[in-house]
Amino acid sequence: MKILLTALNSKYIHSNLAIRYLRAYTEKLDYDCVIREFTINDILDRVLEEIISEKPNIVAFSCYIWNIEYIKSLAVLIKLVDPKIQILYGGPEVSYDSCKFLKDAAGEYVIIGEGEETYCEFVKLQIENFRNSGRENSETDFLKLKNINGLCFKWNNKIILNEYRRLMDMNRIVFPYKVKEDFQNKIIYYESSRGCPFNCKYCLSSTTAGVRFLNIERVKAELQFLMRKNIKLIKFVDRTFNCNHEFTMKLWKFIIDTDTNITFHFEISADILTEDEIELLQRAPAGRIQLEVGVQTTNDRVLNNINRHVEFQEIKRKVKKVEKNHNVKQHLDLIAGLPGEDFSSFKKSFNDVYSVKPEEIQLGFLKLLKGSDLRKDAKNLGIVYSPYAPYEVLKTDNISYEELVVLKRIEKMVDKYYNSGKFTHILNYFTTKFKTAFDFYYELGMFFYNSGYLTRNISSAEYYKVFVEFEEQYLKEKNVELNEIIKYDYLKFNKKRWLPDFLLRYRDKYGEKLIKQKIQDKDIAVSKNYYLEKFSINIEKLLKSSLIEKEDGYVVFDGERELYFFGHI
16 A cells, blocks of 8 residues: 655745655555655746656655645546545644635545654554455444544545644654755754644644753753754754743754754744743854744733733844843844734734844735634624635725735835845935835835836846936935945855846056055955955945945955055055
8 A cells, every 4th residue: 555645835945844744654554654745836837747747555644834726636636636635634734723724625535733643543444445455345344443542534425523623742752854855955954842732813823832942861862863964954844943941042053062063043033032931042152043032023912912921122132132141043024914003003013023124024915714712702802804815805994905015015115125135235225315224124125116116027137226226216315335234245146247237336547457456465365366446435344334335446345355455556
């Protein structure tokens, strides 16, 4: 018997943890278990061909809000090509309203909630049935299926929902990664705990009481295995990693003290960070740890509406402390469309978060997940959301559809310009010319929309050029200083030995000769591929203090290193 564990990931670099758990938990069973991973950007016909070519008896899908529509279409096609192939669904997107889902979907089975033990019992039964193939379904088969807790299934045109399964001991799960598995160019997901101590109404974790942890020594051993692989990023999927102080301290200390080039990503609640945790983070090697901090909103009334009880000033204080040594990357999240938050309130939330200057700001939009408390109470709260996955909010009593569309334009600007880190000095130049940072990103988003840039692909050079146009059209200005700032940011992050035509250049062969002679006389080590560019402002002072001071000079770009020559040459 062959089961094809199938994942439709959102991107190629992602890996699916759930299907690996299922394979690992049943590795001692006598069946052919194959993992296949695709992306939602793959052509449907090609994925269908790949699945059919495996000749599986059962295809099992890992279902989420980003892939469920694709999976439902794929399942229909599988059944049309080969009706004998049975289909099993699992994951958060099918764990609620399972009967309704299975009634409308092509397929026979749904695993509800945690899947390891349910899947194991299901596989054992399928192995037994496969050995007895040729007989017709019997009452005995029905009773055996009915005894598998956590399973929903079709039987004689009826949908049967079994009893729910109790949560398992975390230490019974089996390490999901294999020795020969290729991890190159992949983000690896790891789970050291399940559950969350908080009860935010928009989150599915609030539906499960308590938090369960793996044994800390086991976690260390498994991470050591992964550290020996060619991995760049390990993302912990724990909902609130730092909810257990002792566990957090031991694991962060282990990760910080280990010799590795891997970056570890954690979702945390910054407000509950302790002083010793912050001190520990401050001694982490640069690039070793990155933190994702859920702010969502800085409006206390809105936070109360979603059953979230934090104070932004406390989050800000902790985040700024972590930032002290500039060695830990921090990513702060906001959610637009929360009940009770209007456009003006979200603007304030955005400006509050922007004032912290984290490495990344994620501007997300409320999604009403199946099973969440917020979805159940959506009508009373005045929330209108799409009935199609990912169930995103369309409007509320407080914010209109048109206002959310504007925020999506702003989100694109923030993600492209702020989060990339490649336009830092350009952004600093512009934000000082507007009343607030939000006002700048609003106007930039409107400029992109009105200029048609949001509906076509533009080159990397054009992403810089738009600022020249933006300054002329929106600020009615044309400053040479902006040209120099754009030129610096462009050369810093685009490894080319030329500049786009829209940027002014100041060629001075005599001055360049003097700089090269200085480098030689002072015996300054530079590579053969260094690049020399003249500027009309002092770039060194700009980088140190954001001050724009007119002063001719040169910058030597040599890989990650820069040399500055200003004043009398």
